[in-house]
Amino acid sequence: MPYVNIRITREGATAEQKAALIKGATQLLVDVLGKNPATTVVVIDEVDTDNWGIGGESITQRRKSGR
Numbered sequence: 018m019p020y021v022n023i024r025i026t027r028e029g030a031t032a033e034q035k036a037a038l039i040k041g042a043t044q045l046l047v048d049v050l051g052k053n054p055a056t057t058v059v060v061i062d063e064v065d066t067d068n069w070g071i072g073g074e075s076i077t078q079r080r081k082s083g084r
Contacts, residue, residue, distance in 0.1 A: 018056045019046050027063040
């Protein structure tokens with residue numbers, strides 16, 4: 018049973034966009050690895066930008082500074 022975990026920042030991804038991610042990730046496993054879509058699990062975790070950092074600073078701070 019494949020398990021895919023997608024993490025994105027919590028910035029308003031719509032239900033339709035998340036559905037497309039789930040469908041696309043599932044289809045990728047079917048196409049590349051021949052996995053059964055009925056047993057493929059996809060989980061999307063949304064993380065606050067204060068809790069996601071790159072290069073020693075949070076995404077919130079990076080965006081405030083224009084990076």
